[in-house]
Amino acid sequence: MRRTLAACLLAFSTLAAAPASAQQPPLRCAVDGTFAPHAFPRLEGGVQGFNIDLFREVAKRMGREIVIDSASFSGLVPAMNAGRYDFLCAPTTATAERAQNMLLTEGYLYTAFQFGIRRGSAPIRSLDDLRGKAITVNKGSAYDAWAAANAERLGFTVQTYDTQTDAVQAVISGRAYANLGGNTVVRYAASRTPQFIADFVMTDTRAHWSAPLPLGSTAMRVQLENALECMKRDGTIARLSQQWFGSAPAADDAENTVFPGTGVPGLANYDPTPREPRC
Incomplete structure (x- = not known):
């Protein structure tokens, strides 16, 4: 009887001591x-x-x-x-x-907007080179928002795609002049696809990837x-x-870089309260 009671108590204490994360x-x-x-x-x-x-x-x-x-x-x-x-x-x-x-x-990570173009196309030396061209973007992305906001001013048209892969393929196949995406993604696509090269970087667009x-x-x-x-x-x-x-x-x-506070400094809902990481 005592052994049974002890076993029950041990089992209960083990469950009680289990980390909250396991539950x-x-x-x-x-x-x-x-x-x-x-x-x-x-x-x-x-x-x-x-x-x-x-x-x-x-x-x-x-x-x-x-x-x-x-x-x-x-x-x-x-x-x-x-x-x-x-x-x-x-x-x-x-x-x-x-x-x-x-x-x-x-x-x-930091990200910056970068264009990728089909190998053999004229390189982009400034945003003025986009005039009269078609640009592809991944639907719903920050690149989509930028393209929509600047298409009329800079004189280009925008093609949106559900995937970044399709957006790049449209450039390779000649349906569009350039793809706009994040620098890491454009460079990676270029490293895997000989017909696609990483081109003009918008250096003033560096931002946090969060x-x-x-x-x-x-x-x-x-x-x-x-x-x-x-x-x-x-x-x-x-x-x-x-x-x-x-x-x-x-x-x-x-x-x-460990940034101060919590969130992205300078943006809404950033909490500047000092907080030391608990590692």
Whole structure:
């Protein structure tokens, strides 16, 4: 009888001592699974890429399992705001408009807008060279928003595509002159596709690539940032960056920079309260 009671007490104490993370549901996030090298299909199924490795490690440091869905980028934010996802693992450009409508973590990468063109096409030396041309963008992206806002002023037309892969293919096939995307994505496509080359960079567009969350998810944002900042301090993000993008980030790049406060400095919903990462 005593042995039975002792066993029951031991089992109860073991359950009570189990970490809270073991009782929590998996984190839910999503990526655009055609956005290489950040997220793209594996031959054996599923997705791979920089952002997949990044957020699996983030979840591990938070003591949580994670489920990463793949979907068209244009549908990710509505799905998150509808409660389907806790946050987005897709690289999301931190803009003033987005910061008004969602929470953003500090950047884990910097991005800049870059054009890619078909090999043999006339290079882009300034934005004036876009006049009379067709530009492709990934639907719902920051590049889509920029193109829509500047098409009339600069005299180009915009073709939107559900995937970045299709947007690049339209340029290669001659249906458009150039693709506008993030610098890492354009350079990666050029490294894998001989007919496509990385061209003009809009140097004044450098911005944070962040993880967005629904408004109100302040505690989750702190947890995400804490993990990201610890990964910056121990060099994990820099190593992933070199692995997937082919070069080591500079000391002052976002992969190595712990930003003050919580969120993106200078944008809405940034919290300047000092916070030391707990690693």
